[in-house]
Amino acid sequence: MSKTTLTRRGVLRTGAVAGAGVALPTIFTASSARAFTNEPTGGSVTLGFNVPQTGPYADEGADELRAYELAVEHLNGGGDGGMMQTFSSKSLEGTGILGKKVEYVTGDTQTKSDAARASAKSMIEKDGAIMITGGSSSGVAVAVQGLCQEAGVIFMAGLTHSNDTTGKDKKANGFRHFFNAYMSGAALAPVLAKAYGEDRKAYHLTADYTWGWTQEESIKAATEALGWETVEAVKTPLAQTDFSSYIAPVLNSGADVLVLNHYGGNMVNSLTNAVQFGLREKQANGKNFEIVVPLFSRLMARGAGENIKGILGSTNWHWSLQDEGSQAFVKSFGTKYGFPPSQAAHTCYVQTLLYADAVQRAGSFDPCAVAEALEGYEFDGLGNGPTLYRAEDHQCFKDVLVVRGKENPTSEFDLLEVVEVTPRGQVEYAPDHPMFAGGALGSCNPGA
Amino acid sequence: MDAIILQILNGLDKGSAYALIALGLTLIFGTLGVVNFAHGALFMIGAFCAVTLNRLLTLSHQVVDETRTDFLGNPLKVDVPYMQDIFGEATGAAIIDWSVPLAILFSIPIMIGFGVLMERGLIKHFYKRPHADQILVTFGLAIVLQEIIKQIFGANPIPTPAPDAFRGSFDFGTMLGFDPNVIIYPYWRLVYFGFAAIIIGAVFAFLQFTTFGMVVRAGMADRETVGLLGINIDRRFTIMFGLAAAVAGLAGVMYAPINSPNYHMGMDFLVLSFVVVVVGGMGSLPGAVLAGFLLGILESFASMNEIKSILPGIDQIIIYLVAIIILLTRPRGLMGRKGVMED
Numbered sequence: 001m002s003k004t005t006l007t008r009r010g011v012l013r014t015g016a017v018a019g020a021g022v023a024l025p026t027i028f029t030a031s032s033a034r035a036f037t038n039e040p041t042g043g044s045v046t047l048g049f050n051v052p053q054t055g056p057y058a059d060e061g062a063d064e065l066r067a068y069e070l071a072v073e074h075l076n077g078g079g080d081g082g083m084m085q086t087f088s089s090k091s092l093e094g095t096g097i098l099g100k101k102v103e104y105v106t107g108d109t110q111t112k113s114d115a116a117r118a119s120a121k122s123m124i125e126k127d128g129a130i131m132i133t134g135g136s137s138s139g140v141a142v143a144v145q146g147l148c149q150e151a152g153v154i155f156m157a158g159l160t161h162s163n164d165t166t167g168k169d170k171k172a173n174g175f176r177h178f179f180n181a182y183m184s185g186a187a188l189a190p191v192l193a194k195a196y197g198e199d200r201k202a203y204h205l206t207a208d209y210t211w212g213w214t215q216e217e218s219i220k221a222a223t224e225a226l227g228w229e230t231v232e233a234v235k236t237p238l239a240q241t242d243f244s245s246y247i248a249p250v251l252n253s254g255a256d257v258l259v260l261n262h263y264g265g266n267m268v269n270s271l272t273n274a275v276q277f278g279l280r281e282k283q284a285n286g287k288n289f290e291i292v293v294p295l296f297s298r299l300m301a302r303g304a305g306e307n308i309k310g311i312l313g314s315t316n317w318h319w320s321l322q323d324e325g326s327q328a329f330v331k332s333f334g335t336k337y338g339f340p341p342s343q344a345a346h347t348c349y350v351q352t353l354l355y356a357d358a359v360q361r362a363g364s365f366d367p368c369a370v371a372e373a374l375e376g377y378e379f380d381g382l383g384n385g386p387t388l389y390r391a392e393d394h395q396c397f398k399d400v401l402v403v404r405g406k407e408n409p410t411s412e413f414d415l416l417e418v419v420e421v422t423p424r425g426q427v428e429y430a431p432d433h434p435m436f437a438g439g440a441l442g443s444c445n446p447g448a
Numbered sequence: 449m450d451a452i453i454l455q456i457l458n459g460l461d462k463g464s465a466y467a468l469i470a471l472g473l474t475l476i477f478g479t480l481g482v483v484n485f486a487h488g489a490l491f492m493i494g495a496f497c498a499v500t501l502n503r504l505l506t507l508s509h510q511v512v513d514e515t516r517t518d519f520l521g522n523p524l525k526v527d528v529p530y531m532q533d534i535f536g537e538a539t540g541a542a543i544i545d546w547s548v549p550l551a552i553l554f555s556i557p558i559m560i561g562f563g564v565l566m567e568r569g570l571i572k573h574f575y576k577r578p579h580a581d582q583i584l585v586t587f588g589l590a591i592v593l594q595e596i597i598k599q600i601f602g603a604n605p606i607p608t609p610a611p612d613a614f615r616g617s618f619d620f621g622t623m624l625g626f627d628p629n630v631i632i633y634p635y636w637r638l639v640y641f642g643f644a645a646i647i648i649g650a651v652f653a654f655l656q657f658t659t660f661g662m663v664v665r666a667g668m669a670d671r672e673t674v675g676l677l678g679i680n681i682d683r684r685f686t687i688m689f690g691l692a693a694a695v696a697g698l699a700g701v702m703y704a705p706i707n708s709p710n711y712h713m714g715m716d717f718l719v720l721s722f723v724v725v726v727v728g729g730m731g732s733l734p735g736a737v738l739a740g741f742l743l744g745i746l747e748s749f750a751s752m753n754e755i756k757s758i759l760p761g762i763d764q765i766i767i768y769l770v771a772i773i774i775l776l777t778r779p780r781g782l783m784g785r786k787g788v789m790e791d
Contacts, residue, residue, distance in 0.1 A: 056712065058603035234753060237764045241707055241716045242462060244637070245751040245763075248454040252630055268605045269707045276634040276706070278617040283629070303708045305607025319519060330519060340519045410516060410524055 036366045037152035037447030038128045045100040045365065047072070047352070048129030050120050050144060051158065053108040056265050057136040060299050060344050064134050064158055065106060066337055067345035071352035074332070075102045082332040083353060086325040086381035091360040098359060109135055113143035120144045124151050130365055131156060133351050136344060138162030138211040145174035152447015154367045156351035159316075159344040161263075161295055163214035166395035167436035172444040173367055175374055175389065177354065177396045178347045179427070181215040182435055184294045184314040185222030187400040187422035191312060196257065196290050198227035203255035205246055205270055207262050208235040215261045217435060219294050223259075231255040236266070243270040247277050256284040259292045267293060268303035275307040296403055299342045301415050308405030308415060315401045317346040317383050318418055326383040340413050350382045354389070368444040385424065392431035393441065400427050450621065450630045455748040457620070461637045463744025464644030468699035469717055470724040470736035471648060472692035478668045478731040479685045482571055483579050485587040488718030489594060490693050493562065494700025495709035496597055497555035499606050502547040505531055546611045551701045556694055563693025567686050590714065598711040605708035610636040614705075636705050643702050647695060648737055654691075655733070664688055668731070723771045729784020739782055743767050 040046070049068045052061035073079045077094030084092050096102050105127040107119030116135065123129040132148050133156035135141050141160035148155035149171040157165060157176040161184070166176050192200075202223060206216040212235070220230050231253050236246050247270070250258055258279060262270045274280075274291055282289040296313035319330045319340035329349060333341040341349070358373035359365055375391035384398035403416040429436070469491055476484045508527035516524040532540030543550070570589065574582045609615075614635040621631035655661035667674045667681040674681045700709075707713070724743055728735030749755060750766035762769075774781065 056603055056710070058598065232753060234756075239716070241713065244461065245455060245458045245748040248458055248748075249451060249753055251454065251632065252450055265605055265710060272607075272708060273706075276617070276636065278629075278632050278634070281616065299604065303605035303607055303710075305609060305708070307607075334520045410526075411518065413519065 035446065035448065036368075038124065038130045039448070040100055040128075040130060040365055043100055044103045045097055046127055046129050047102060047104045047355075048107060048120065048123035048127065048132040049104055049134050049348075050107040050109050050116060050123065050132050051134040051348075052111045052136050052140075053106070055110045055112070057111045060136045060159065060264075060297070060342065061109070061134075063299060063342045063345045064136065064348045067333070067341060067349040068104065068134070068352060070333055070336060071349045071356075072102050072104055075352070075356050079336070080328075080332050083325050083329050083349065083382055086328050087353060087357070088380040089357050089361070091357050092353065097356045098363070098365070102356070105129060109137075109140050109144075111137050111140060113139050116140040116144050117147045120147050121151070124148075124153055129153065131355055133355070134158040134348060135160060138165055139209060141165050141176075142169045142210065145169065145171050149173045149442070149445055152367060152445045154355065154370050156355050158348050158351070159297075160211075161215070162211040163218065163435050164210050164439075166393045167214070168438035170393050170436075170439050170441050172371060172394075172441045175351070175354075175371075175394045175396075177351050177389075179314075179316045179398070179400050180395065181211070181218040181294075182429060182433070183400050183427040184215065185218035185220075186427040186429075187402050187420075188219070188292070188294055188312065188314050189222035189226050190422075190426075191402045191420055192223060192257075192292065193226045193228075195312065197287070200228045200257050200287075200290075201231045201255045201285065202228050202257045202259050203231050203250050203253050204233035204259045204261055205243070205250075206233060206235050207238055207266050209238055211263065212261045214435065215294055216259075219259055219261065219292075221435070228257075236262075236270070238266065240266065241269055243273040244277070246270070247273050247279070250274075250279065251277065251282070254285070256287050257290045257292060259294065261294060263295055263297065264300050265303070267295075267297075267300055271304045271307050271311070280310075296405075296416060297343065298413070298415055299344070301405065302412060309407050311405045312419065313403055315403050315416065316343045318343065318401055318403060318416060319346075319413070320416075320418060321383060321401075323383060323385070325381045329383060346383060353382070354379070366446055368446050371444045385421075387424075390431070393436065397424050397428055399424050450626055451752060451754075452749075453620070453624070453631050454633070455752060456745060457631075457633050457637075459745025459748035460641055460741060461744070462747060463741035464641050465699055465703060465717065465740075466721060466724045466744050467737045467740025468644050468647060469696055469721040470728065470740050471651060471733060472695040472699075473721055473725050474728070474731060474733055474736040475651075475688055475692040475695070477725070478733070479664060479688045480567075480571070480575065482574065483582050483586070484571070485583050485718065486566070486590040486593065487586075487692075487696055487721065488714030488716075489590040490559065490563070490696035490714070491700040491703075491717055492597065492709070492711065492714030493593065494555055494559060494697030495608075495704045495713060496601065496700075497558055497697060498548050498551040498608050498701045498704040499601065499709055501551040501554045502544070502608055505529070505544045505547050505550075507531075509533075548608060548610055548701065548705055551704075552698060555697050555701050559694040559697030560690040562697075563690035564686055566693070567689040571689070572686075590718070594711050594714065601711065603711060605710040607708045608704040610639075610705035614639060640702050640706065644699070647698060651691075651695060652733065660684065660687075720767060723767055725781075727771050727774050727781055729781030731785060732781065732783040735781055735783030742782075743770065746770060 051064040074082045107123050109116035120132045131154045135158040138160040141157045145155045155174040163181050206212040260270050293313040296315045301308045358370045362369040362373040374389050377389045380386045387398035400422045402420040404419050406417045473487050506529050508529045510525040513524045513526045518524045617632040617634045619632050724739045728739030751763040
C-alpha cells in the first residue's frame with residue numbers, strides 16, 4: 001500500500017500554480033482589453049444569423065436566411081439597394097457598416113431553446129459576431145435574448161409574437177420589430193365584431209407554451225371587451241398532431257366561433273381537422289359557425305391548402321402591400337429568388353437594416369450606443385408606415401394587418417388578402433400594461 | 449352522451465392508425481425478431497407516396513395569362529396540368545381529385561420493394577446482434593429517411609386532400625335520434641376506419657388461411673424446426689418484411705388527407721406504436737390490434753374537458769400511464785405469449 005504525503009507547502013504550491021494557470025487567459029484578455037464584446041478591429045464586421053435550419057420551421061428559417069443575405073448584399077452596395085432607397089434614414093450608403101464590409105455567419109436554432117442558445121454562443125465566442133438576429137419562435141427568442149444580454153451583444157429578434165419577448169422577459173440588449181399577441185387582438189377584435197357581430201360565443205384551442213398563453217389572453221381580452229363571451233379555453237400539447245379529440249367537444253359546446261391559438265404545424269393540423277369536422281358549414285346559436293386564426297403565416301398557411309379560405313387572422317406584413325418600401329423589398333427579393341418574401345423574411349431584413357442604421361448613426365458598434373440610437377427612434381419607409389422603436393420596452397409600434405384567406409388565389413403565394421390596415425394608434429398600449437408586466441429592461445450590457 | 453359517442457368514434461379512428469402501424473411492427477418482431485424503429489418512417493414514406501402521386505398527376509406546363517399579373521407585375525403564368533391536356537378538363541381534374549385512393553395502388557409495389565430492399569440491404573446483417581444494436585441502426589435509418597424526405601419536399605406540411613366526394617361529415621346523430629349536427633363525423637375518417645379494418649382482416653386471413661401464412665406462423669413459433677424441415681424460412685420472412693412495410697405505407701397513404709403529411713409524422717407515431725405493441729404483448733398480432741384501439745379510445749376520452757378538469761394534463765400522459773400499469777401488473781402485455789422478451 002502506498003502512502004501519499006500531503007504537506008501544507010505542497011498544497012499551497014500546487015494551488016498557486018493552478019490558480020495562475022486558470023487566471024492566465026483572463027490576464028491576457030485584460031491586457032488587450034476591448035471596450036465591448038467583439039469590437040471589430042479589421043476591415044469587416046460579422047453578424048450572426050440564428051435561424052431554424054432544421055426542424056419543423058426550417059422552411060421559415062430558409063426564408064429568413066434569404067432575407068438576411070439580401071440585406072447583407074444591399075448593405076455592402078450590391079443589388080438594387082431594396083428598402084435602403086425608401087428608408088427614411090439616409091445614413092446607409094451601401095458601403096457596409098461604418099465603412100466595414102458586412103460578413104455573416106449562420107447558426108441553427110432547430111427551434112429548440114438550448115440549441116439556439118448554443119449556436120448563438122458559438123457565433124459570439126468563436127466567430128466574433130457583433131449582433132445576433134433571427135428565429136421563428138418566442139421560446140427561442142426569449143432564450144437567445146437572455147444569452148445576448150449576458151454576452152453583451154445586441155439581439156434583433158426575428159419572428160416572435162409572444163407578449164413576453166418585450167414584456168416580462170424584455171432585455172436592454174434585445175429589440176423586436178415584429179408585432180405581438182396584444183396587437184393581434186387589438187387589430188383583429190373590431191374586424192371580427194364587424195364581420196361576425198358582437199354577440200358571439202368563442203371557444204379557444206391554445207398551444208400550451210408562452211406564445212399560446214399570451215395570445216389566448218390577448219384575444220380573449222380584446223374580444224370580451226367588444227361583448228363576446230369565452231365559453232371555454234383548452235390547452236393542447238405542443239406535440240399534438242391529430243386534433244380530432246379536441247375539436248369534437250367544440251361541436252356541442254354552445255360556441256359559435258373557434259379561435260385557434262396555434263402556429264406552424266399545429267395550426268395546419270387543427271384547422272384542417274376543424275374543417276373536416278364540418279365546423280364551417282355548421283350553424284350554432286342561429287349563426288354561421290366561424291373559425292379564426294389570430295396569427296397567420298403565409299408560409300404555413302400553404303400547408304392547410306383550401307381550408308384557410310375566408311378565415312380571418314392578423315399578420316405583421318404582406319407582400320401585396322402597395323407602399324413604396326414594401327414594393328421595393330418585394331421587387332429585389334422576388335427578382336433574386338423568384339417568389340415573394342414571407343413576413344418572417346420581411347422582419348429579418350428590416351431588423352438588419354435598422355441595426356446597421358443605428359450603428360451608423362451612433363458612429364460606434366458599442367451595444368450601448370446602438371441601443372441608445374434605436375430607443376425612441378421614429379422611422380418610415382420599411383413597409384408598415386411610420387414606426388416607433390419604443391424606448392421603454394424595445395417594441396416597435398406600427399400598423400398591423402388584418403388578413404383573410406383568399407377565395408381565388410392566383411398562385412401558391414397568393415393565399416391571403418389584406419382586409420384592413422389597422423392604424424398604429426389602435427394597437428398601442430402603455431409600457432406598464434398588465435399583460436406586459438413582471439420584468440424590467442435592466443441596463444445595457446456592452447460585455448467585455 | 450353525444451360527447452362520449454364522438455370520442456369513441458375518435459378513438460376508433462386514432463386506434464386504426466395505431467393498430468395498423470403496430471400490426472406491422474409486431475409482424476416484423478414476431479417473424480424476424482427485429483425491433484424496427486424505422487417503422488414510423490415507413491408510415492411517413494407511405495404518406496409521401498400519396499404526395500408524390502399527387503405531384504406527378506399535377507405536373508403542369510405554364511400558360512401565360514396576359515389579363516392578370518403576378519407579384520412583380522409581369523403577366524401571370526398559370527399552371528395547366530398535363531392530365532387536363534390528355535384527358536380533357538373534367539376527366540383530368542377528376543383523376544387529380546382521386547389521387548389519394550389511386551396512391552393505394554401506386555404505393556403497394558413501392559412499399560413492398562422498399563421493405564424487401566431494407567431487409568436485404570440492412571436489417572439482415574443485424575439478426576444476430578443484440579436488440580440495442582437493432583434499435584440504433586433502425587433509428588438511424590429513420591432519421592436518414594426523414595432528412596431525405598425533408599430535402600426533397602421541404603419541412604412544411606403538404607396539403608393532400610381527399611376526393612371531393614368524401615369532403616364533409618356524416619350525421620350519426622340523426623340516425624340515433626339526436627338533433628342534426630350533434631354527432632357528426634368526417635367521411636374520410638370513417639373511410640380510414642373501414643380501410644384499416646379491411647387491411648387488418650386481410651393480414652389475419654393471409655396468415656391464417658394460406659399455406660404461406662401457415663409456414664410463416666410455424667416459423668414464428670419455432671424457426672429452427674421449420675428450417676430443419678427444408679423450408680427456406682428466411683425468404684418468407686423477407687416477404688413478410690415487405691408486407692409489413694406495405695401495411696405501414698398504406699396506413700400512411702390513407703392518413704395523408706387527415707393531417708397534411710410532413711417529414712416528421714413518422715416519429716410522431718413511432719413512440720406511440722411501440723407503446724401499443726408493448727401493451728398488446730410483443731409478438732402478438734391480435735394484441736397489437738386490440739391495444740391500438742384501446743389506447744386510441746383512452747387517449748380520446750382523456751382529452752375531454754370534463755376529464756381534464758379533474759386531472760389536468762392527463763391527455764398528455766394517459767398512454768404512458770396505461771403502459772406502466774399494464775407492465776407492472778402483466779409484464780408480457782395484454783395478449784403476449786409467455787417467454788417473449790422476458791429473458
